[in-house]
Amino acid sequence: MDQGRTGTIRRGFDWIFRDRTTGVITIAQWPNLPLWLFGGLTVAAWLAREAGSLATWLTIGADLALAWWALDEVLRGVNPWRRFLGAATLAGLIALVALRRSA
Template sequence: MLRKFLIWFFRNRETGVITVAQAPNLILWIAIVAALLRWAWLSSGQAGVALTVIIKGGLLLWAADEIVRGVNPWRRCLGTAVAIYEIVTTLS
């Protein structure tokens, strides 16, 4: 029973293969590059704020895309978890 659930949870609905991770899309690449720049500069000025907005906004957009178009329940749950995390850390 657990095996059936795991196969259902991770099976790609488009290809039928098990999908845990995928190559980043454009939105996620932009967030990754912004995060690397933020980490490298450790800027607390306007550039740092702009990079933080790009990171959080990019991750929220990526999460929304996964929630709507994720290829399996795992990807949709991952998108939901990232969205909740970003919203909670932004509001706190």
Template sequence: MSRFLQWFFRNRETGDITIAQAPNLVLWVVIVAGVLRWVWQPPGTAAIALDIVFKGGLIVWALDEIFRGVNPWRRCLGGAVLAYELTTFL
């Protein structure tokens, strides 16, 4: 593997290559909100509340990845999700 890829994907805490990780609490909340919104399709206020939880949770998760990601790949992933959410929000 090239030196750049080693640097980009190497976990700074364990030294392993890290591309994906198990979801943290915030991402689990986002997943549950997304599944509920998709399966239940609630009317009115409940739909708005689920959308806020979903989008707000993704923004919180993205910021967490940007500041505490274990490698540059995870930080870039957080940045991409944040950019997408802010673009679709505006």
């Protein structure tokens, strides 16, 4: 690979993954409160799957926690990758909720 092409790839990688505040490469981060809530509520909904309305409410809570995380990433993500990840998660969640409603 020639030097110009390597530099272009490096600049593209930096633009996508470099944290705008700290300057470090940020692809994933330790889960924050909304993701912990999503994980906990998802497990609780799975365990309560035979409990009917309880499982439904836990699933709604999990969906809201994931939407909170996704919107936060779209609005305040530290780099384009994190913003894209939030947008893709939000789109997937909307599709999932729509599928659940149609079933």
